[in-house]
Structures are given as structure tokens and as C-alpha cells.
Amino acid sequence: MPQTNLRSATRYGTRPTMKDVAARAGVGLKTVSRVVNGEPGVTPETERRVQEAIDALGFRRNDSARVLRKGRTASIGLVLEDLADPFYGPLSRSVEEVARAHGALLINGSSAEDPDREQELVLALCARRVDGLVVIPAGDDHRYLEPELKAGVATVFVDRPAGHIDADVVLSDNFGGARDGVAHLIAHGHRRIGFVGDMPRIHTAAERLRGYRAAMEDAGIPVADSWMSLGVTDPERVRRAAEEMLSGPDPVTAIFAGNNRVTVTVIRVLAEQTRRVALVGFDDIELADLLQPGVTVVAQDAAAIGRTAAERLFRQLDGTLVTPERIELPTRLITRGSGELPPAD
Amino acid sequence: MPQTNLRSATRYGTRPTMKDVAARAGVGLKTVSRVVNGEPGVTPETERRVQEAIDALGFRRNDSARVLRKGRTASIGLVLEDLADPFYGPLSRSVEEVARAHGALLINGSSAEDPDREQELVLALCARRVDGLVVIPAGDDHRYLEPELKAGVATVFVDRPAGHIDADVVLSDNFGGARDGVAHLIAHGHRRIGFVGDMPRIHTAAERLRGYRAAMEDAGIPVADSWMSLGVTDPERVRRAAEEMLSGPDPVTAIFAGNNRVTVTVIRVLAEQTRRVALVGFDDIELADLLQPGVTVVAQDAAAIGRTAAERLFRQLDGTLVTPERIELPTRLITRGSGELPPAD
DNA sequence: CCCGAGCCTGACAACGTTGTCCAGGCTCTA
DNA sequence: TAGAGCCTGGACAACGTTGTCAGGCTCGGG
Known part of the structure; x- marks a missing residue:
């Protein structure tokens, strides 16, 4: 040395x-x-x-001094919900990739799905004078961002729309994806289909539920209340909910899982069943193809979402972009077996 | 509105x-x-x-002005290899958690395993005057950090030691973990055991290989060259390497996979075999318990590593900590079936 | 030999904040 | 009623950098 x-x-x-x-x-x-x-x-x-x-x-x-003098920080903020969720890995990565291409650094933090923490984080980033923000909202009121928007902080929301302000949003076609997934089950002969999802106050959860209902209605199938479990998120309760709809008086022959965490738990429950129950999950999961049967999913393209959002952000900064828009990216149904099982009564 | x-x-x-x-x-x-x-x-x-x-x-x-005046930025930098790797999710999250507890923001970026990009990123963070750095090194020479260390930038390396400088390191017991994993296979009767890992110039890969060799030597088993595949990382080549050691003149009855990406590919290959081949992987993978058979792994505690590193960082900043140390965290063997299969010749 | 053009170089202010220090007004007491 | 002491508020410099501008130098042409 x-x-x-x-x-x-x-x-x-x-x-x-x-x-x-x-x-x-x-x-x-x-x-x-x-x-x-x-x-x-x-x-x-x-x-x-x-x-x-x-x-x-x-x-x-010393870039602090430089920033003070020049006005621009060449950094953008990314606020997500949970760094540990596999959905955010590729998203975060693609945002960083775009940022890097524009010579900007990425500052990020997670809100842990807490609206207060989201606001705290966003404002801290604004105090750092990030040039722009990519936000996966936890809260549903973003009026606190108005001064920032006015001041020219480029902002793009991801995965869920902003509340009470007019801003860019990039998200998946949650409604269409869920509808297609459920329709896929129906096409394979299912009529009693369960839905396990998050609280409907969360935009994605509400949209997916809406897609489920739409598919059922399109097929003329009345939905029993006992087939739907909403607002359930921790594994223990998901397990109980799934078990109930599998063993109730009007047991389902298929389950549509509203997000990746739910899907994983449902897989566990189904593995314990003697009866073969079909499953389609929203969000892809790793190794889904290696399970028996492979897990059919409605996949979001997290990387594309991140890339699109980041690119819009920099176009806002360029001045190329002015009017906020809502961009919905298509989802993709990936059939691997679990969604193609016939009903087993 | x-x-x-x-x-x-x-x-x-x-x-x-x-x-x-x-x-x-x-x-x-x-x-x-x-x-x-x-x-x-x-x-x-x-x-x-x-x-x-x-x-x-x-x-x-305006925090830039504030920082300029006060000297401290209340932010720390995290440089990792690949945001999309599931190993880094929990790690990143735990670092952020600790940072948050200390009122600091996390700025991060990924090096994409490119030493130049790592240096570029680290220096950019230093120019921002982050108070400290958590670095998962891609390169093996970190002398460029000397001025920063002298200037009081707290620094902790994670997962691999720093090159040519004296700094804190927090890592897993790669050697011991690999040795235990291979010994586990030996204990179940295997003698012809394959090793598929990364380039030995990567510290973790070298240590794990060393662990493999040690376990084999402890058991008095000579290792055939054809059982080892090093430096192989992309799925296609891992696949070919695995297939070769399974079909060669002296076919292995078990494989030790050197990291999670390799493990996944090997699982795919083994699923296509008629013969039952045992498998132990380094790094846990999600849903490993749901596969048939469940995948036995040597698990690292990514969250603990991140937490430990971040806590040391802030202790450096407190002045509580002075001399650099090397901390090895134990790994844990999780048996799920694939590692307990008997040899099938 | 002189003058102007062009190239280097450095003095100075400004960015927005915080730390230091002092002034002015108030209250309270003797 | 006067003086001491406290409390509130503001002027000013400094943090390290960059933009502006002007001065000095060299060199070539007349």
C-alpha cells in the first residue's frame, strides 16, 4: 500500500x-x-x-457549491414503496439507467406505503433541489407538491395516479390485465372464480377488482361475495381467505390473485389441496415456470414502466413536454399451466 | 383542485x-x-x-446552500452492483432503514459490475459530499478513495473486501458456507460433486470455490477438473457447463451452485434430467420451498449485512469507531430436499 | 517601432443559507 | 426613576463554486 x-x-x-x-x-x-x-x-x-x-x-x-451557483443538481429522486419488493428492482434499475444516460444521479427512498413518509421523503428531495421526481405514490393527496410543480420540478407518477393534482402518470393497464386474466380462466371452463386482492382504496387494487368484475359480467356470471377477499395483505390472512373460498358452501375452482405477494401465498395454499385449483396471478414471479404446474400470470413490464417514466421526466426537463398525460402500458398474459387447469368440482 | x-x-x-x-x-x-x-x-x-x-x-x-454552510449533508451513498438482483433488495432496504433512523437520505446507483463505473459513481457521490459510503465493490483497486477517507468520508465495503486500502468490510462467511454446503452433500453420500461458479477473480467466487475444495479435501475426495466450471455467468453457458458435468465420462451426482443466478439455471437443467441429481445453491431464492424438490441452499442474510454495514458507517461518523475491521456474518444451511437426495449413478 | 487584435489570466460578485455579533426595547429591581 | 439584564431581531460575513469582465501579455502587420 x-x-x-x-x-x-x-x-x-x-x-x-x-x-x-x-x-x-x-x-x-x-x-x-x-x-x-x-x-x-x-x-x-x-x-x-x-x-x-x-x-x-x-x-x-464540491458539488453543493456548484449546485448553489448553477441551479441544477443533475439528480432526480425516486420514491418507491418498498425496495425489497421484486417488482421495484427492475423498475428502479431502468430509471437509473435513463438517469445515467442523462448524466443524472438517482436519489431514492421508500415510503413503506406510508403517506406521511412519502410526503416527508418527497419534500426532503425537493429541499435537495432534485431536478425531477419519480414517485410511486403511497398517499392519495398530492397537493403538497403544487409549489414544487410551479417551481419547475419535473414529476412523473408511476403505478398509480397522483391525487388532486394534474401530473404525468405511467402505469400498467390494471383493469385490462385483470379482465384478460379472469377471462382466460373463464375460457377454460371456470365459473366460480375467487379474487384475492388488496384494499380497493389502492388504485391498482381497485382497477384489478374492476377488471375481475368486468370479466365476470361479460360472461354473465354472477359473483358471490364469498369469492372476494379485499384488503387482505399479510400472508396469514391471505392464507385464511383463500382456504375459506376453497372450502365454503360454494367453493371456487379457480383463483385470481391480485398481486405478486398474494400469488405466492396462494400457491402455498393450493399446494396443500388435494383438488386441483386453477390460478392466475397479477405480476410475474421468479421461477414461476419451474413450479408444478407453472404459474400463469398477468405480467407487468416493470422495466418499461420505469424507462417510460424516466424518459418523460427528462423530456419535461428539456421543455419538450408540457401537458401532463396518463400512459397505460399493456400487460401480457403468460400461460404456464396453472391458469389452464380445468375446473375440478 | x-x-x-x-x-x-x-x-x-x-x-x-x-x-x-x-x-x-x-x-x-x-x-x-x-x-x-x-x-x-x-x-x-x-x-x-x-x-x-x-x-x-x-x-x-434550499439544502444545497445549507450543506455548503454546515458541511454535513445528512446523506449517504450506496453503490451496488445491480439493482435488479434480488439479493440487493433487502440489503438496500436495510441500509435505508438505518439511514432513515439517523435522519440521512440514501443516494444510490449501480456499477453494473464495471470497475470504472463504480469509481465514477463513488467519486460523483463524494463530489456531492455524502457523509458516508456503502460500497459493494466491482473493482479490486480502491486507492482512488484515499483522499476521501482522509477527508473523513465514512466508508464500509460490503460483500467483498476493498482493494489496496484499509477499510471496513462486512461480508458473509463465503468460505465456511460453501464448505458446509458441500459437506452436506458429502454427508448424504455424494462423492462426485460439481461446482459451477463465477470467475475466481471475484472474491466471493474465489472463497466459495475454496470452501468447495476444502470440503472435498476434508473428505479425502480428489476433485476432477471436469467437475468445476468457473467464470461462467450467462445462463446459456451455465446450462452447457452443467450439462457437460452431468454427462461426461465421470458424471457428477450432485452440484453445488456458486450463486443465485447459477442456481436458477441449474434447477432448469436438472428438471430436464431423468436421473435425480442433488443440488445445493449459495444464496437463497424465492419460492425455493415450492419447487419439487425444494431447493436446499446456503442462505446469506442480506438484511443483516446491510444493517451491520450501515450501523458501522454511522458509528464511524459518530467517531465511536476508528480502526477498520472485517466482519464475517455466518450463513445458514436451509435444507429443503434437493440437497438431501441420495446419489443416483 | 508602434498599435491593435487576440489570447490568458485573475479579481470580484453572486448563489441561499447559517453563525456571530450587536443594537434596541423591554422588564424588573433598588 | 434610573440602571442592569434579558429577549428579540437584524446586519454581515462566510461556505466553495461559477459568470462577468477587465487587464496584461504576446504577436503580427503597418
Whole structure:
């Protein structure tokens, strides 16, 4: 491990500034700035001296000061619900990819589905003066963002629309996807189909429920209340709900699972059943093809959603984009077996 | 959607400053600062006037200026390899949780396993003057970080040690975990055991390979070259490698998979075999318990790793911690069936 | 030899905030 | 009633950078 000669120049905990570099190189402050930013108008010889001083001191430009001066931070904020949810991995990644292509850093945090925490986080990001925000909303009132929008913070909502403000939204066709998934079960002969989903106050959950109802209605099948479980989210309660609709007086022969977490739990429950019950889940899950039977799902393209949102964000920043829009991306039904099982009464 | 009265005070794209607020409230600049920061020494009446002006203008403190003045940013950087890898979800989440508990924001980016990109990202974060860094290294030379360390940027490496600098590291006991996993296969009667892993220049891969060799040696089993596949990472080549060691002249009866991506591909290959081949994978995978047979794995506790790393980071910042340390967290063997299959020649 | 053009370079202000310090007004006591 | 002390509020500098602008230098042409 080589020794560097930093000790002499910098006290521990103190960073050298352009002024220090200038002093060491025997040039003016502005000249250092020019070298650091690759601006023209500096003799090679001068540049060399400055570069030497920079290396010797371990100088690193202070972007806080730069931001303060320039106004733009070249960073965007991403607020999601839960970093651990596999749906957000690809989404986050694709947002970062686009940000990177535009030379911006990504600052992110998760709201843990808590509206207060979402607001806190968003405002903290605004205080950092991020140039833009990609928000997966937890709350349903975003009027607190009005001053930010007015001030020109580009904003795109993802997965769910913003509440009470007019902003860009990029989401999946939750209604259509759910309708297609349920119709798929119907096409395979099912009539008693259960729905296990989240609270309908969550937009995606409501839309998927609406899709379920629409498919049933299109097929002229009346829906029994006992077939629907709403607002259930923790595994234990999902399990109980699924078991109930499988063993009730009017047992279902198929289940439509409203999101990936529900799907996983339902798979577990079905694995314990002697009867073969069909299943279609909303959201793809890893290894779904390796299970017996493979799990048929309505897949969202998380990466495409993230990419679309981020690209819109930067187009807002370019000024290319003005009027907020709602973009719905299609879902894709992936048949793997579980959704094609015939009804077993 | 209610109309706010912002237009009058702020031009589009311009944010009000404390000066504006002060003017509107008819008080001095510093008084506004005091109110915003909840400092004492302001009459309730004055505070009310200021607060009113803040709300009316939609003022939001500019943290860049604040950081410039105060020196600390209350943000930490997280550099990981690939946001989409399920291993990093919980890790990232636990780091964020700790950061949040300390009132810090998390800025992150992924290196895509490219050393240059890692350096670029790390230095960008340093330019932002993050207080600390959690880095999952892609490269193996981190001397470029020396000035930062000298300047007091708290730094913790995760998953792999830093190269050529003395810094905190938090990682799994890759060697011990792999050794235990392979010993588990041996205990179930296997002698011809294959190893499919990443390039040994990657620390984790090298350690796991070492664990494999150690377990084999402990059992007095000589290892045939054809049983080992190193540096193979894309699914297609993993598939071919696995197929070869299963069909060669000296076919293996069990495979130890060096990481989660390899495990998934190997599962696919094994599912196509008529012969039952045992499998133990390093890293847990979701739904592993639902497969037939369940997949036995050596599990890392990603959340614990992240938490430990982040906590050390903040202890560095407190000054509680001075000397860099290497912390190895134990892995856990989770038996689910695939690792307990007897050899089938 | 002189003058103007062009190129380098550096002094200075400004970005928005916070820390320091001082002034003015008030209350309370002797 | 006067003086001491406290409380509130504001002026000012500083954080580290970048934009503006002007000055000094060199070099070529007249």
C-alpha cells in the first residue's frame, strides 16, 4: 500500500478547495475552475501545474457549491414503496439507467406505503433541489407538491395516479390485465372464480377488482361475495381467505390473485389441496415456470414502466413536454399451466 | 383542485428564498432562518407571520446552500452492483432503514459490475459530499478513495473486501458456507460433486470455490477438473457447463451452485434430467420451498449485512469507531430436499 | 517601432443559507 | 426613576463554486 503525500496539505476531516489548489499551483482561483471543468483558455503548461496540485491535494469539486451557483443538481429522486419488493428492482434499475444516460444521479427512498413518509421523503428531495421526481405514490393527496410543480420540478407518477393534482402518470393497464386474466380462466371452463386482492382504496387494487368484475359480467356470471377477499395483505390472512373460498358452501375452482405477494401465498395454499385449483396471478414471479404446474400470470413490464417514466421526466426537463398525460402500458398474459387447469368440482 | 396564490410571488421556475419570505413577512432574513429551523428566540406572533409567508410562497429551504454552510449533508451513498438482483433488495432496504433512523437520505446507483463505473459513481457521490459510503465493490483497486477517507468520508465495503486500502468490510462467511454446503452433500453420500461458479477473480467466487475444495479435501475426495466450471455467468453457458458435468465420462451426482443466478439455471437443467441429481445453491431464492424438490441452499442474510454495514458507517461518523475491521456474518444451511437426495449413478 | 487584435489570466460578485455579533426595547429591581 | 439584564431581531460575513469582465501579455502587420 503506497504512501501518499496528502498529510502535509490537508488536515484530517478538511477537504481542499479550489482556493487551496490555486495557491499550491500558483494560479488564480478561476483558472482552477477552468481546468476542473475543462473550459478552454488555459495553457497546457498551466493546466499541467493545476492538475498536479489537484492530484497532490486530492481535490474533489464540491458539488453543493456548484449546485448553489448553477441551479441544477443533475439528480432526480425516486420514491418507491418498498425496495425489497421484486417488482421495484427492475423498475428502479431502468430509471437509473435513463438517469445515467442523462448524466443524472438517482436519489431514492421508500415510503413503506406510508403517506406521511412519502410526503416527508418527497419534500426532503425537493429541499435537495432534485431536478425531477419519480414517485410511486403511497398517499392519495398530492397537493403538497403544487409549489414544487410551479417551481419547475419535473414529476412523473408511476403505478398509480397522483391525487388532486394534474401530473404525468405511467402505469400498467390494471383493469385490462385483470379482465384478460379472469377471462382466460373463464375460457377454460371456470365459473366460480375467487379474487384475492388488496384494499380497493389502492388504485391498482381497485382497477384489478374492476377488471375481475368486468370479466365476470361479460360472461354473465354472477359473483358471490364469498369469492372476494379485499384488503387482505399479510400472508396469514391471505392464507385464511383463500382456504375459506376453497372450502365454503360454494367453493371456487379457480383463483385470481391480485398481486405478486398474494400469488405466492396462494400457491402455498393450493399446494396443500388435494383438488386441483386453477390460478392466475397479477405480476410475474421468479421461477414461476419451474413450479408444478407453472404459474400463469398477468405480467407487468416493470422495466418499461420505469424507462417510460424516466424518459418523460427528462423530456419535461428539456421543455419538450408540457401537458401532463396518463400512459397505460399493456400487460401480457403468460400461460404456464396453472391458469389452464380445468375446473375440478 | 384549489387555486393557490403563488403566481403573484414566484415566477415559474424560480423558487422563493428566505429573503423573499422575510420581505413578505416584514422581518429580517435571519428571523426566517430561525423559524424554519425551529430555533428559539422568536415571538409567537412573529413566527406566525413568517409561517404564513412561507405557506403563501411555497417556500422550501434550499439544502444545497445549507450543506455548503454546515458541511454535513445528512446523506449517504450506496453503490451496488445491480439493482435488479434480488439479493440487493433487502440489503438496500436495510441500509435505508438505518439511514432513515439517523435522519440521512440514501443516494444510490449501480456499477453494473464495471470497475470504472463504480469509481465514477463513488467519486460523483463524494463530489456531492455524502457523509458516508456503502460500497459493494466491482473493482479490486480502491486507492482512488484515499483522499476521501482522509477527508473523513465514512466508508464500509460490503460483500467483498476493498482493494489496496484499509477499510471496513462486512461480508458473509463465503468460505465456511460453501464448505458446509458441500459437506452436506458429502454427508448424504455424494462423492462426485460439481461446482459451477463465477470467475475466481471475484472474491466471493474465489472463497466459495475454496470452501468447495476444502470440503472435498476434508473428505479425502480428489476433485476432477471436469467437475468445476468457473467464470461462467450467462445462463446459456451455465446450462452447457452443467450439462457437460452431468454427462461426461465421470458424471457428477450432485452440484453445488456458486450463486443465485447459477442456481436458477441449474434447477432448469436438472428438471430436464431423468436421473435425480442433488443440488445445493449459495444464496437463497424465492419460492425455493415450492419447487419439487425444494431447493436446499446456503442462505446469506442480506438484511443483516446491510444493517451491520450501515450501523458501522454511522458509528464511524459518530467517531465511536476508528480502526477498520472485517466482519464475517455466518450463513445458514436451509435444507429443503434437493440437497438431501441420495446419489443416483 | 508602434498599435491593435487576440489570447490568458485573475479579481470580484453572486448563489441561499447559517453563525456571530450587536443594537434596541423591554422588564424588573433598588 | 434610573440602571442592569434579558429577549428579540437584524446586519454581515462566510461556505466553495461559477459568470462577468477587465487587464496584461504576446504577436503580427503597418
